Amino acid sequence: MKELDIGMAITGCGSATPKQIMTNNDISHLVDTSDEWIYTRTGIKERRLATNNLSLSDLSAEAAVKGIAMAGLSPSDIDLIILATSTADDLFGSASKIQNILKAENAVAFDLTAACSGFVFGLITAAQFIYSGVYQKVLVIGGDMLSRWVNWSDRTTCVLFGDGAGAVVCQRTTKNNHLLGFAMYSDGKQNQSLNLAYNFQAKFLKNGMVVNQGNYQFLTMKGKEIYRFAIEKVPEVIENALSKAELTVDDIDWLILHQANQRIINAVAKKLKIPSEKVISNVSKYGNTSAASIPLALDEAVRSGKIKSGNIVASSGFGAGLTWGAVIFRWSIEV
Ligand code: UT7
Numbered sequence: 542m543k544e545l546d547i548g549m550a551i552t553g554c555g556s557a558t559p560k561q562i563m564t565n566n567d568i569s570h571l572v573d574t575s576d577e578w579i580y581t582r583t584g585i586k587e588r589r590l591a592t593n594n595l596s597l598s599d600l601s602a603e604a605a606v607k608g609i610a611m612a613g614l615s616p617s618d619i620d621l622i623i624l625a626t627s628t629a630d631d632l633f634g635s636a637s638k639i640q641n642i643l644k645a646e647n648a649v650a651f652d653l654t655a656a657c658s659g660f661v662f663g664l665i666t667a668a669q670f671i672y673s674g675v676y677q678k679v680l681v682i683g684g685d686m687l688s689r690w691v692n693w694s695d696r697t698t699c700v701l702f703g704d705g706a707g708a709v710v711c712q713r714t715t716k717n718n719h720l721l722g723f724a725m726y727s728d729g730k731q732n733q734s735l736n737l738a739y740n741f742q743a744k745f746l747k748n749g750m751v752v753n754q755g756n757y758q759f760l761t762m763k764g765k766e767i768y769r770f771a772i773e774k775v776p777e778v779i780e781n782a783l784s785k786a787e788l789t790v791d792d793i794d795w796l797i798l799h800q801a802n803q804r805i806i807n808a809v810a811k812k813l814k815i816p817s818e819k820v821i822s823n824v825s826k827y828g829n830t831s832a833a834s835i836p837l838a839l840d841e842a843v844r845s846g847k848i849k850s851g852n853i854v855a856s857s858g859f860g861a862g863l864t865w866g867a868v869i870f871r872w873s874i875e876v
Contacts, residue, residue, distance in 0.1 A: 548718025549671040550873045551664075553614070553710040555607025556840035557600050558589040558703075558827065565700070572696035579700045580825075584803020588703025588828035590688045597628060597706070598635045601684035602642040604706040604836070609643075609680065612710040616643040619710075620676035622650035623667055625659030625683045625832040627737065627861070628690060639682065648680070656735070657799045657860025659683055659832035660707070661725070661868055667711045668720045677713040682706060685831035690737050692759035701801075702760075703828035707836025714876045721853070722786025724778050725866030731770065734763045735861040767860070771805045774865050775857045776812040782867040783855065790814060793869075794852040795842065799859055800824040800834035809857075821847065831860070848872050 564587045565576035579585055591600065601624060609616055622645060624636035629652055631638070636650035655662040660683030667679040684706035691699045742755035775798065783789060796815050798806050803824050810820045821842045830837060835856050842848045852872045859865035 546715065547672055547674060548714050548716070548720070549668050549711050550714045550717070550719040550876050551709050551870060552712045552873070552876055553608040553610070553612030554708065554836060554840040554843055555604045555609070555611060556705065556707040556837045557603035557607070558705045558837070559591040559595055559600065561590045561592055562587050563590050568700050571693060572699060574696045574700055582804070583701060584822070584824050585701065585828045586825040589705060591686050591704045596630045597626060597684050597686050598630050598638040598642060600704070601635070601682045601706040601708070602639050604684070604708040605639065605643055605680055605682055608708040608710050612712065614678065614710065616645040617647055619645045619648040619678050619680045621667070621670055621679045622648045623663045623679065623681050624650070624652045625655065625663035625681065626652060626685055627654055627656050627659065627831060628686045645680070655864045656862055657801065657829070657831045657834070658725070658858035658862065658864040658866050660835045661856060661858035661866040662864070664709070664711070664720070664868055665723050665725060665866065671711060671713045679711045680708060681711060682708040683832035683834070683836045685833050687760060687831055690757070690760045695759070697764060698760055698762055701829050703830050705827055705830035705833035705837050707833050707840050709836055709839070712876050719871040719873050720868060721788065721871060722782040722784070722869040723867060724781040724785065726774070726778065726864065728863045731766070731863040734766045734770070734863060736761050737861070768802070768805065770863060771801065771859050772808045772812070775809045775859055778865050778867040779813060779855050779857050782869050786869045788853070788869060792853055793819065793855045795819055795821055795848055795854045797821045797835055797838050797842070797854060797856045799857065800827065800838055801829045801860070843872065850875065
């Protein structure tokens, strides 16, 4: 990627998860499944689920507060908030609600929907605003509560998902550009593979006209198709982003994939020939938290001291749309 006068650095991260833990054994009391099936097929042991009084906005704000503190900023320093989510508290969006909770009165805020690719797409979007010189300090949040939308009687989906939020602060820098390369794709031909679709229902008005007054259905997924798609496309998109960064697989210190399934993570790492010591995974503790999964894994790895300043991270999100993307960035607290 060509040298820029203005670059961006990720200067802070944070995450938050609900307190309620549901283990695989707990799920086996709801549907016909077992810890053995779930763990061997997915690597998941447990997930966090929001109770009825926890909003996505509150959980996201909790993650954001930690990220802003790590960056050494206060909420009023933030210029832009991008909330990547598919499960906003309000169909009109939840980013403004988060702006209010944070008291980030100088920030404009909007939602971005790209399912499990949402955080990667949000990070790339933030970079464009920084490169153009429009904004200097951008908060990118990935937050989802898919427990609201899974059918708790469908064992093929309800065992997979959990709730969470993660956030990063991106800042303008003129020293170095730490977002080294990226690539993003969509393929609407495969849209039917993973949906949380609106259920059309006619309502006939007194004047003879008709409008649509349906509601959203539960999440549906053709698991095998998504699995095959991920294993084919994720290594490709990472290699593409690496070549834009003029780097090779050997330059990667850490691989953080969307945490959907340990088997997908292993297969992608194997295809790219990335040793398991460089692969970050927390899918066993949280399941698939959609847009939250990458910043949640990043935050845990940074706070545990695994990821250190200067390390190069390759990250890829993939999911509904279908959408997929990758970013290669250098972790750096310094602006
Ligand atoms: O974030 C978006 C991205 N999403 C993903 O990346 C998900 C990608 N897909 C996957 O991770 C995997 O396809 C799943 C974990 C969803 C499923 O694993 P699989 O190895 O593809 O299993 P399967 O769907 O082929 O099901 C195998 C068997 C079936 O039984 P039969 O037809 O062989 O008798 C299922 O009915 O397992 C059965 N099954 C279950 N059994 C116990 C499906 N779900 C369960 C369950 N417990 N929860």
